[in-house]
Amino acid sequence: MARRSEGLSDRHKKILTFLTQFTENNGYSPSIREIGDSISVKSTSLVDYYLNQLEEMKFISREGRVSRSIRVLKPYLPASAKVSNALRQVGRTIDDLIAIPRLGVIQAGQPIPIPASDLAYFDSESGVEIARSLLPSREKVSDLFALEVQGDSMIDASINDGDIVILRQAQEAANGEMVAVWLVDRDETTLKYFYREKDTIRLQPANPQYAPIMIDNPKALRIMGKVVMVIRQVPTVAG
Template identity: 35%
Template sequence: MDAIRGFTGEHGYPPTVRDIGKAVGLTSSSTVHAHLANLEKLGLLRRDPTKPRAMELVDRATRGVKGFVSGPGLPVVGHVAAGSPTVAEELIEDHVEVPQQAGGRDGQFVLRVRGDSMIDAGILDGDLVVVAEAKEARDGEIVVALVGEDSEATVKRFFKEGKKVRLEAENKAYKPIITDQVQLVGRVVGLMRDVR
């Protein structure tokens, strides 16, 4: 990544595979391609395979570097229940550009919502919630939490009640979850919805 960032900063455009190989001491273009593919899988790089110089680092450190798109791309890492808790799938499904107004400045990842327990907060089934990693939350904040021995993931409002936590739905059809077995994953800082 440093070679890509450095070349782009110096020249004003992204490097070719050959430029990257030269910068890091690799003579085999297939080895460079393999490293670039790994960066893509990790969500750190986006490329257009039809254009030799069309690559974009998905890294906040590239903001302001000439030649890069500055919008943050965040990984979509599965789904979270807005209903009964379910096991979160922590696999990167996709990457999405998240505008600052939708939480892109503070978020680290995105989860797709399943269920209707948060509809009164405007969070609908199929929405994408932008999450900032956090181990603590203030009362009333909307959080993603792992609940119980099975670490089931859910999105709810957070309230501390003595030694326990109350996770409150925003739908009267759901009862609150009151537990001392909760691990915060993060705070919901934004929301995106496809209206097509």
């Protein structure tokens, strides 16, 4: 079985499918051995081997030494399941429009300051409205807010200048998640990928032209929220 350096092998897909479904069905992730069973592999090390690859490819993330801590970042389902999934998503009760407070502009490149006090105040006129049916059902509406992106530091994550990002308030984040963070010393807010390393926190832009920001002191940084949705208006020529 030759394997490619790029793309998912058959095993990768099987594991990812199993992870997606198991997690969805049980609310917690399977253990290494349960994953092994699902693909008829006795060796736990082999499963670990594939899991590391999937993590490297950003399909999952896990917390070292913590059992059942696998998170599926990019759900993978067989085509059949995908369709029914989409249908379920769409078919969900469309009854509810959600106003998400739009707090202002966030710089994805060079960070710019956003007064923290803004978070406290909510002006309904400057809100972004979206249908609840568009959001994952688990999202608690109260914790959502919107920002307009300025800068191009996240283009590799398909987030462009001018896009509107919907975020969920959060104080913590898992590795690899896209977050808006407030840099206390600089009094600036910026949009980056979040990575916690040994003693430091790395804020990684998705554009190789930008260098990551390293934070030694955890107090110097406050996570404002995680990105849950991106909305972009595409300009067209016609009126």
